Structures are given as structure tokens and as C-alpha cells.
Amino acid sequence: MSPTRSQQVVDELNELFGFHDGYRTVHAKGRFLTGEFIAAPAAARLTRAPHMQGGRIQVTARFSNGNGNPALPDFLPDVRGLAVSFHLPAGQRTDIVAATLPRFPVRTPAGVLALVRALRPRLTMPLRLTAFLLRHPEFLRSLPANLLALRRPPASYASARYYAIHAYRWMSPYGSERFVRYRWVPEQEKRLGWLRALLRGRDYLQHDLEARLRNGPVRMHLQVQVARPGDPVSDPSAAWPEDREIVTVGTLELRALDGEEEAYVFDPLRITDGIGPSDDPVLLFRTQAYTVSAERRGALHRPQHVKAA
Numbered sequence: 001m002s003p004t005r006s007q008q009v010v011d012e013l014n015e016l017f018g019f020h021d022g023y024r025t026v027h028a029k030g031r032f033l034t035g036e037f038i039a040a041p042a043a044a045r046l047t048r049a050p051h052m053q054g055g056r057i058q059v060t061a062r063f064s065n066g067n068g069n070p071a072l073p074d075f076l077p078d079v080r081g082l083a084v085s086f087h088l089p090a091g092q093r094t095d096i097v098a099a100t101l102p103r104f105p106v107r108t109p110a111g112v113l114a115l116v117r118a119l120r121p122r123l124t125m126p127l128r129l130t131a132f133l134l135r136h137p138e139f140l141r142s143l144p145a146n147l148l149a150l151r152r153p154p155a156s157y158a159s160a161r162y163y164a165i166h167a168y169r170w171m172s173p174y175g176s177e178r179f180v181r182y183r184w185v186p187e188q189e190k191r192l193g194w195l196r197a198l199l200r201g202r203d204y205l206q207h208d209l210e211a212r213l214r215n216g217p218v219r220m221h222l223q224v225q226v227a228r229p230g231d232p233v234s235d236p237s238a239a240w241p242e243d244r245e246i247v248t249v250g251t252l253e254l255r256a257l258d259g260e261e262e263a264y265v266f267d268p269l270r271i272t273d274g275i276g277p278s279d280d281p282v283l284l285f286r287t288q289a290y291t292v293s294a295e296r297r298g299a300l301h302r303p304q305h306v307k308a309a
């Protein structure tokens with residue numbers, strides 16, 4: 001049987017970053033935390049989702065570096081990730097899986113495969129990349145204006161912004177619907193110069209979390225950017241106009257590290273009543289790729305235990 005596209009993408013990522021037994025295909029190095037999410041009053045007007053009604057919702061979160069090699073030091077340039085699972089009544093969960101890039105570089109699963117193939121570390125890479133760029137003009141368009149600044153390592157996982165990129169449909173208690181895009185915003189945004197990051201050591205982001213938690217919770221604010229009719233809701237490479245309304249819908253308070261959750265699998269399509277997916281093909285494809293990766297690292301056969309915050 002020929003491999004599915006999601007298997008092919010995971011194969012290519014394994015080739016790019018190496019296969020590291022037991023680790024995630026990408027975002028291999030990370031730390032789990034537990035804590036709570038408290039929705040702001042504005043959230044309940046936009047969605048009837050249970051974790052957006054106020055009250056304290058337990059969460060499991062994981063900060064990570066995007067590379068698939070878990071041994072790489074924190075000071076190298078990389079995308080960083082923040083995945084959050086909200087624990088709902090009756091043992092249900094809903095997830096937001098976000099990263100520090102504001103837009104995705106391609107629009108379709110075929111584009112994802114073409115990109116990872118173009119990046120194969122061989123002599124012909126420049127030729128392959130050129131051919132890829134000609135066929136995928138959205139790649140250059142998706143690059144943020146502050147790309148160079150974004151490549152500088154963050155002072156802390158808790159001092160970067162994280163974007164969930166895809167649009168989700170929020171259904172209000174009054175029957176109306178709006179498309180939104182999530183972003184986590186830190187209390188203070190800060191990036192380091194290369195030398196300063198290097199001097200902090202290979203695991204400085206991990207140590208920083210430990211130090212911060214000794215002084216109280218790590219806080220991140222959840223904002224949604226609200227689309228207007230006609231905004232591109234199925235294209236993860238396209239920005240929405242700057243003037244779109246941004247609403248702060250809650251605060252994450254992470255209180256403790258938790259080292260025992262490696263079997264955990266986050267899923268950007270694990271949504272709940274009051275929230276719907278957009279028909280963004282990359283969003284729909286991610287779950288398939290995550291399942292292949294989780295299967296290969298043995299996560300699907302171990303219990304996903306959940307600790308109280």
C-alpha cells in the first residue's frame with residue numbers, strides 16, 4: 001500500500017530532523033506545565049464554549065522548540081510552540097496549538113509536502129527551493145515584516161507571542177457566528193541578541209520557566225482577532241487586515257511544571273460545542289500528521305494521564 005500524504009510528510013520531517021525514538025517528529029524539546037484558564041467576560045458574548053464562560057478551567061500546557069531534534073540548544077533560531085489543553089466537564093478536552101510564526105508558509109497539504117521535500121539537505125536544495133518558490137508564491141507573501149526580529153531567541157517562553165494561525169468559527173449564545181484567530185500574548189515581550197542567548201546556556205528556556213514559577217504563575221493572555229465577511233478564513237498563509245477587532249478573551253495562569261506527560265497528544269481539531277473548524281485544508285490535515293507522529297513515538301498506546309493543577 002502506498003503511504004498516505006501525512007505519512008510522507010512525517011517521513012520527510014524525520015529525514016530533515018532525524019528520527020528520535022519516543023520524541024515528537026517536530027517540537028521535540030519541550031516542558032509540560034499545569035495551571036488554570038480564566039475567561040474574560042467578553043468571551044461568553046462571542047462563544048457558548050464551556051471554557052469561555054468564566055470560572056477556573058484546569059489546563060495542561062506545553063512550551064516547545066520547533067525542531068525535531070530534542071538535543072538542540074535553546075539559543076538556536078527556531079519557531080517556539082505553546083500547546084494548551086483545556087479540561088472540560090465529563091473528562092472532555094479542547095486544545096489550542098500555537099507557534100511563534102503569525103502565518104503558515106503554504107496553503108494546502110500538497111504545499112506542505114512540496115516544502116519539506118524542497119528542504120531536503122542535498123546538493124540540489126537551491127534548485128528545489130527555487131522551483132518551490134515559483135510554484136508557491138504565498139510562501140514569500142506569508143513572511144512577516146519582522147521576520148529577522150522573530151528569529152532572535154526569546155528571553156523566555158513566556159515572553160513570546162504564539163499564533164494558532166487557522167480560523168475557527170465561534171458560535172455565540174444568541175445564534176450569531178464569527179470567524180476568529182487565536183493568539184497568546186505575554187505580559188512582556190522580549191527577545192535576546194544571539195550572544196546573550198548563547199551565554200545563557202543550552203537549556204536556558206527550561207531553567208527560566210523553573211525560576212519564574214518560583215515567584216508565581218506564568219501568565220499569558222488569550223486574544224482573538226475577529227474576521228469581517230470576505231476575510232480569507234481557509235487560507236493559513238493570508239493575513240487579515242490590521243484593523244480587525246482584537247478581543248482579550250481570557251488569561252492563562254501556569255503554576256507548576258509537570259514532567260510526566262510525554263504520551264500526551266495535542267490536536268488543533270479537538271474542539272468543543274460553541275466552536276467549529278474552518279475548512280482550511282492545512283488545519284484538517286494536521287490531525288492526520290499528528291496521529292502518524294504520535295503512533296510512531298508510541299503515544300497512542302500509553303494512557304494520557306491528567307494531573308490536577
Ligand code: HEM
Nearest residue numbers: 024025027062081082083098099112164165289290293294
Ligand atoms: C500541515 C502542517 C503541519 C504539520 C504537517 C505539522 C506536523 C506536526 C507534527 C507531526 C507534530 C508532532 C505531533 C505529536 O507527535 O504529538 C507537531 C507538533 C506541533 N505543531 Fe505542527 N504541524 C503543522 C502545522 C502547524 C501549525 C500551523 C502550528 C502552529 C499554529 C503548529 C504547531 C505545533 C506545535 C506547537 C506542536 C507541538 C505540540 C506539543 O507540544 O505536543 N503546527 N506538528
